[in-house]
Amino acid sequence: MQGPFNRDGRRKPMGEINVVPFIDVMLVLLVIFMITAPMLTQGVQIELPQVTSEPIDSDDDNEPIVVSVDREGEYFLMVGGDEIQVGLDELSDRVLILLDRRPGSPVMVRGDRQVPYGQVVNLMSTLQVAGVANVGLISEPPPRD
Template sequence: MSTPPRRTRRRPMAEINVVPYIDVMLVLLVIFIITAPLLTQGVQVELPAAASEPLPRREAEPLILTVDAEGRMYLNVGDGAERPLEAQTLMARAAAVLRRRPQTPVLVRADRRVPYGAVVRAMVLLQRAGAPSVGLMTEPPETGS
């Protein structure tokens, strides 16, 4: 007598097909590569050149008040950072940030063609909002070779 052939049970296959995930990751990578330069756009100003030491890097993002060539003021917080702000709105937003994070560094980024009075006015507004000190942003001078 011969024994009947045994049926072997197939085990279920427990492997994950990762090819679709790789496709999704590549698409996301392309999207991030395209959108990353757009995220760093802001108000275009031509900073004055000065030979100064850079500030030490801090963990907190600084509060930056930008004054463009026409004297309009912009703040890098909240919605519409690309829209000019009135003095009262600017002070209210800056005060809110400084109340929530008192150690936030405060900087003024002004175009080199802006009259000195407009820069001083911006600094006074920030001090009224509660900034203990205000720094000025500059570009390093060009070295002639």
């Protein structure tokens, strides 16, 4: 009977790797990521105004600081995927702290289309008084027919 042994009874080394356990682990990881990936996309529901405009060139080094206003008029600050609810009075302090840590980061405003224009202008004025030189507005492209 032939087997993995030499004539003198010692085992000879195998020249192949059993990859079946690795495939099982990869399939389990794939299923886990497929289930958890939709749960990771969280955020505030905002209907952005739809306008035709050119995208802004951005550096990959400076991730933007995004300030959002939802349809109820509440403010949210998003940095690095984390979104926290803040009041207008503490918003300027937090933005300044973030700009001290990462100078040159652009500050962008996302305003729901149902929010009154005056509230978005008030937010932009608060950011300007806090020392933010340039504030950008985020919009969505209109749907293509």
